[in-house]
Amino acid sequence: MKKSVVLIEDDKKTREQITEILELSNFIVFVAENEKNGVVLAKTIIPNLIICSVSKAKLNHLEVFEMIKQSSHLQDVPFLFLTTKHNLNNKDLINLIQVETNQYLLKPFSKAQLLEAVESRLKKSINTQLLNKTKSSIENYWKSRNTSILIEKFLKNKTIYRYKKDATIYCQGNLSHHIFYIKKGEVKTYKVNELGKEFITGYFKKNECFGYSSFIIHEPHFENSKAISNVQLYKISKKELVELIANYPTLLYEIINLLAHDLIHLKEQLLRLAYGSVRRKTAATLLQLANEFNKKGDGEINMSKINLAHSIGIEYETLIRTLHDFKEEKLITENEKGLKLISEKKLLKVL
Missing domain, CATH: 1.10.10.10 (Winged helix-like DNA-binding domain superfamily/Winged helix DNA-binding domain)
Structure with a gap:
């Protein structure tokens, strides 16, 4: 099956040369004359590789990379940057190449050098995807295992607390004594500003925990929580959680994963609100x-x-x-x- 390439190159002659080389080597090439069109094209095509020429255009290579990687469908698509020796003095470009892509090609280049760089990026991408798939399988294994431990060890004989729709579970400023685990229903967490406007910070459903951030750092709740349907939940005390972690240290992995996910989610919310x-x-x-x-x-x-x-x-x-x-x-x-x-x-x- 032919592999697809999105080529972002503003120089017509270079664009035509690269297109010809790749098409003769059995690639399907989609071309964009500028970075803005390249981003749209990449999101539409979902190619196997993106080749981006580093230029002095209004939308630079870093912005192109960041905009494309924001799409979940394009996060594993590899980049190949085309640049000159002069641009290698650019610290941002060097950091991006070293950390994110580990691959660039200096202009001018030969047909053999281009094809070698393309094959190298595609091969590395396949290895990365296999690694991510393995990592995801491990994460899912631990998550399912730890959740079952949590349910089996602590929730089986514990008291079930019931809240009707729109009932408050805890308020901002309340001392945090428990982590809450939802048996049935849905819960939202939110903050209210000085003008009384509500901003929702999280939604939680069956078999999910909430209220753990304040609980872990020994601080009062920094947000409110309310049932958005009839809810049944369990309360897990600090003593019970410490005992659980002592018996099953791998549970720490899931807690860290929850906190990291929340941090990323809040950062994304702030960026959307700001920009x-x-x-x-x-x-x-x-x-x-x-x-x-x-x-x-x-x-x-x-x-x-x-x-x-x-x-x-x-x-x-x-x-x-x-x-x-x-x-x-x-x-x-x-x-x-x-x-x-x-x-x-x-x-x-x-x-």
Whole structure:
């Protein structure tokens, strides 16, 4: 099967030469004359390799790399940078090459040098994907094992606490004495600013924990939590958790993984709030909720619009207008249960 390449090169002669070499070597080549078009093309094609020429254009190579890697579909796609000796004085480029790609090709180059560099990047990408797949399998193994230990060891004979829909579970400033584990239902965590505006910081469902950040650092809760459906949950005390970790040290891996995931999620939220347009913030949140909060993987999001607006960090009226536009563009649809994504690929293009 032919492998596809997206070539981002602003020089017409160089672009045509590279295209000819690759096509004669059985590659399918998609060309872009500038970085902006290259980003759009890469997100549309999802190629096996991206070749990017380092230029002095308005959108530079670092921005191209970061924008493309933001897409989950392109995170494993390798890059090959085409540059000159002069650009090797650029510290940002050197760091990017060493840490992220470990591969560049100096201009001018021969046909053999180009093909060797392309094959090297593709081979390394395959090895990286195999490594990531193995790592993911290990992570899933430990996660399932530790969750079953948690349920079997501590939850079987523990008291079940019940909260009705919209009931408060804890408030900001309350002392943190437990980690909460959801047996049934859904919970949100949120903060309220001085103007009374709510901003949702997290959603949690069956077989998930919440309230662990404040619990671990021995601080009062820095956010509020509320049941968004009828909820049944367990409370795990500090003494019980210490005993569990002492008996099963690998549980620490899962706790660290939860904290790291929360940190990444909050950083993404802050970046969207600071720099993202309303359309981008809405699209990103819809994709995230469909991925993390939907069990069936059918793109359905069963959430009230007011909670969705609070999660995105925009006004309710603004959300309604944006969702209307998305429906007109056939990105989403709506039924009595809630919203449903029609095309994740099209939504990704909004980002």
